[in-house]
Amino acid sequence: MAVEKEYKVIGTRPIRHDGVDKVTGRALYGADYQAAGLLHGRVLRSPHAHARIKSINTSRAEAYPGVKAVVTAGDLTASQDKIVDLGEGAVNLKFMCDNILAREKALYQGHAVAAVAALNGHIAEEALELIDVEYEVLPPAMEVRAAMQDDAPLVHEDMKTDEMGKASDKSSNIASHFQHKKGDIEKGFAEADVVIEHDYVTGTVHQGYIEPHNASAVYNADGEITIWCSTQGAFNARGQVAEILQHPVSKVKVVPMEIGGGFGGKISVYLEPLAALLSKKSGRPVKVLMSREDVFESTGPTPASYVRVKIGATNDGRITAAEAYIAFEAGAYPGSPVGAAAMCVFSPYKIENGFIDAYDVLVNKPKSNAYRAPGSTNVAFATETVIDEICKKIGMDPIEFRLLNSAKEGDSRVDGPVFPRIGFVETVEAAKDHPHYSAPLEGKYRGRGVATGFWPNFAFQSSVSINVNPDGTISLVEGSTDIGGSRASIAMQAAEVLGISAESVHPTVVDTNSVGYTDVTGGSHTTFTTGLAAYEAAQDVKQQMIERAAKLWEVDADEIEFSDGIFRYVNGKEEEIDFKGLAEKLGQTGGPLMGRASVAPSGAGSSIGTHIVDVEVDPETGKVEILRYTATQDAGKAIHPSYVEGQIQGGAVQGIGWALNEEYIYNEDGQMTNASFLDYRIPTTYDLPMIDAVIVEVPNPSHPFGVRGVGETPIVAPPAAIANAIYDAVGVRLTELPMSPERVLKALGKI
Amino acid sequence: MRAFEYTSPKTVSAAADLLAEKGDQARVLAGGTDLIVQVREGKRHLERIVDIKDIPEANVLTCDAQAGLHLGSAVPCYKIYGDKAIASAYPALADSTHIIGGTAIQGRAAVGGNLCNASPAADTIPALIVLEGICVIAGTNGTREVPVEQFCTGPGTTVLENGEFLESLKIPAPKSHSSSFYLRFIPRNEMDIAVVGAGASVVLDDAKESIVSARIALAAVAPTPLFAEEASALLAGRSASDESAIEEAAEAAKAIARPISDMRGSAEQRVHLVGVLTKRALNGAIQRVKES
């Protein structure tokens, strides 16, 4: 499908369409919503990690001057066990509802217990203090391995393990257990000259978007609910709200406001149903905001994990077998990204003999959520450092090892899927050819590390409609929240088809009543799938425009060609007209013209990146400084290279943060002690060098321009690359994330 | 945030009266970078905030070769490191004010506020201690003076009595062949609270070869910032290039550290860092004298 060709718009770097709004403060984010009579909502949250709720008395809060509504779990339609599919996999409705407002038990510190709407935020906060909740505090299960033991406190007393797809009869915190097998693992290890096996532990980390969650709602007397929020997917939010409130989906409209980052964390709804319920009770618009502390304690971080990886290889560097044990903390409800982790753990290597044993484990922490390539970073930390150790053992360059063992088109992953054309080899070669890799690195405590990251990418579904304007521009209507420049990357694909400039496209992200169903901006799908919808919608416009030209010239449509933005009559008559000229004549050739497409493609095309990092370790303090960083990644085809680079740089830096400092720190009662941007330490400008992003383009055969999603892969490699660089610098292997100064000091034997 | 009353008196006595009237329900606002956050987070419940930024005595900033530095308690950090004369005479104070929070914090946060907040991890307090700072405390009955190392009594608590507030700080003029240094260990390179902080000042002889006297102070290793008196004393008369002397001082500093383990660092990590940072602070101060 994809062909290498010259593009006019694709590959250029226009100013993004929403740019001026975003540099002038005019862009309206969720928390900027205002309305006459607006009430302000706040949420009361459990201070305990695990507690039975014996009673809730809201009468003092309700009586407090300025308070207009109070809601508790009793205001939710009694929740029930029901499996619902909201496009991102099946979920149990009872769990969804209980996560909005705790009913019998509070399952994590920060679990919502009640919500208040008042005249302003201060009054709402004061009223929260007047809600009397009687708790019976229970011991919490806080760590994945401990939570799997028979004597662990049970998060859900009646939870039965889903054992290889079948319900077992044993109550346990293990929500599910599954395996993938390929080849003969024992034979594979028997063939190995070197076998390396280590245990790895990673902490709970947060997406750390700068904008806290928010939701505003109006619940009209006729039952029409409108919600304004910052969400990665308005349709997905609509579906969740409708299910949680047991309300017809057609009577819920979600208006996506500008969104201040998500990275997977703004897919689940938290505040939206509360805003709607508070509006229903008060009869007024209600805006509910989270504090930063709420964001850390009450939304979905990505889970802590315990991973054991064992890889065997021959002395000439060929992997013979690979085995992984993966246990992820789901949080308070089932559904960690352990499934995705199992897809990624040994991809993109060519593994003939593989075995993956995986567990989704309940603990008394917030229900975990997606975070940029969810699950992949945890397991890549294990696999990519084991591979580095094998390379050191057999004396092979890690780049050469990767080239030798890379999966190629036709190879299958351990979990089954067969790779189409992928760009692993090309990203490794790009790393090898980069001046960074051959640059001398001097200094006693300096080291260089390499690692590769993989993400399968997902396609999902999208819709786009296009209206042709009489001035030769188009209005492009889409449902994909623009979280990092996707208005531009989608508009540019339509512009390319129609032979017009990027600036001649006016993209708008609209509400759920105004465009066809579109999945979340996530899974690295947006530029691929919504871009494909824009491509198809533009093709629809093009075909209709050809018909209009035919009408204008009174010829057959199939005698008209369109190229370089010009419609031409091909048989004899010298008729031609450009897109703008024809757009002006729509009124006289049949009236308004609109194109549309809804797509549900497959073949999102995995994206792979290979990173090189230089570090310096302070052997006295254990602090690791990033000296130089290069990240190569296969983008298939970079539509807007600046924003592709931006994804690579931003993802790499999130990975650096995860590698060095980021983690939830809990006290012995299961309470988070660092729920602020002061002590949950995401990288600052002053912690980093420039990040050299190298775009590799191996076209994705499933997309007309060859696009592969790029958003998620870049976070995967950094922790392993940095661990490998630390080893190169000071000769110790770190096996726990983050590799904080204290852990480095301990590894060095200094404390 | 709970409701409170905002006042902005113009005189020292008016401020003292406003504070005295409400006792522990009133508190001084200078930069507000700690106070406003504490009130918002419910860590302090106040009926009245007394903004002292309109009081001339709290805004004084003079640096005199004889009289030394007179620093009003509401003067924000940027005015200190941004003043070349002050920064060169009191480098440890410049070091510490330059690393508190980010730029926006330094535009508001005051050294006096950092002191009154009495965090064990406060960056400016070790600097003030090694520079022999004196607190000028105003109250309804006039003023009194207290050395900085005696000002804090525990985490968040000070010697200030009801109706008293910190009006200004006085730091003596630097002796010849002296300098100072402050550094801290943090996991990031900015925007963190010290895991451990160490300040040092040294006076060298005319040849800049031996140590006449030294002062060492530590942050985040005890309920209050500590003046490491014994560690300081053992350096007098030792060679400035004698690494074993520096090592002994570092060990003596470690001996008085009694840190807690928390989300910013473990006790053993902190004790280890006291040794590392004390050496670095001393060598940094000595280096500065030699370069001057």
Place this chain on the structure above:
Amino acid sequence: MPDKVHVKTVINGEAVEFLCEPRDSLLEVLRDNLMLTGAKEGCNNGNCGACSVILDGRLVNSCIVLGAEIEGKEVETVEGLAEHNKLHPIQDAFLENAALQCGVCTPGFLMAAKALLNENPNPTEHDVRFWLAGNLCRCTGYDKIVRAVLDAAETMSTEVNV
């Protein structure tokens, strides 16, 4: 409940009066009372810089300034950065460099960068990185932001020189 405070101030060059509760932060006053929603709340405790504004020429976090404190002072917010409809060179540089993704930290970065260039018209990369350390961005990895600020400095010094 203490009385509201009547505050007279200047915001983006215009005289403004408002009533606020003593506990209202400058950020709350800007956003809720004055509808200037360009400054964002990211942490509400001075650790992210999304609410950065310039107060009497100094960069501050408006979440930890009280509205009552700005009596008689001057405040500059992102809404006042462009002159009429001509973008400030820092705004242009952010657009040209693709120095924003979600954009929620952008107003704070723009104001912080303006304060930096007011004080230091020719910063090094190190200067920029140190000055901006109080402004968190989770999307970009800062690379393009730092380049944008350096580019803006160059543009502005060229403009001054011609």
